[in-house]
């Protein structure tokens with residue numbers, strides 16, 4: 300059944316678990332996410348980014364999610380719009396039937412320019428007013444995602460601040476978070492703790508200086524009733540990097556957010572954990588390996604099936620590690 304994010308995250312908070320929110324762009328991802336959820340009996344959050352809407356088209360994404368709900372009627376599914384850059388973008392998703400939207404007012408409508416606190420409060424509050432009137436949940440974001448090593452936002456394309464960010468911009472302030480939640484009424488709050496989008500998060504395994512799990516505890520202590528969201532939470536599996544590079548890829552040494560650190564975050568109020576890159580890496584590794592080992596194959600179903608298997612394994616592992624398994 301289609302369910303709002305608020306309902307899912309309230310249940311997660313009550314029972315002390317987190318839910319991975321996987322980005323979805325194609326049929327193979329959708330199947331991997333749902334088959335893994337069915338296998339582990341987990342609730343599902345699938346999210347569509349601007350890039351996904353550009354690639355697949357909003358109608359295809361929407362109907363793919365509705366098809367998933369039809370085929371897996373026992374699994375609660377939240378249809379979430381990732382990183383909306385304006386209230387108008389969120390309004391279109393609400394009109395299309397999304398049960399949850401993210402208004403990312405930490406960046407301007409170009410998805411690149413860091414904004415003022417007042418701007419963020421204003422666009423987020425307006426989105427909450429509109430969404431709640433339709434029974435739709437809202438995720439806001441306070442603080443900019445970025446690497447505490449370099450001050451850079453991460454991905455070249457897609458959502459992310461342009462230029463170098465200050466330490467202060469990349470760590471959500473607990474007091475400001477409390478004020479933001481009070482003024483906007485958001486259902487969930489994405490916080491900045493040193494993670495960034497994409498595969499290049501950390502040049503070496505993160506430490507307390509580069510991944511501020513401690514900050515989650517401080518924010519949760521200040522706003523214990525607000526569901527916290529971690530973006531940029533791919534773990535960048537070293538085994539998939541090795542497979543990609545073994546079969547012709549050229550991805551330099553890089554590290555993601557260790558699953559154990561995310562689990563620490565879940566102990567302190569994190570309820571939604573955004574993951575896109577890990578499924579991309581697994582897909583690419585699976586395709587490269589299959590085509591290298593089966594050079595005469597040309598049926599896309601053969602190699603795309605490998606991507607479903609690879610992504611499904613990662614989804615199962617996250618549902619289990621974050622504790623959402625068994626809670627559908």
Ligand code: G3H
Nearest residue numbers: 348350351457458496575
């Ligand atoms: O927001 C970041 C997600 O990984 C989506 O990225 O816009 O390339 O689909 P995308």
Ligand code: 13P
Nearest residue numbers: 497531532533573575576
């Ligand atoms: P990753 O790039 O770490 O998978 O993060 C995805 C994300 O935050 C989508 O909003």
Ligand code: NA
Nearest residue numbers: 380381382401
């Ligand atoms: Na989101």
Ligand code: ZN
Nearest residue numbers: 496530531573
């Ligand atoms: Zn994100």
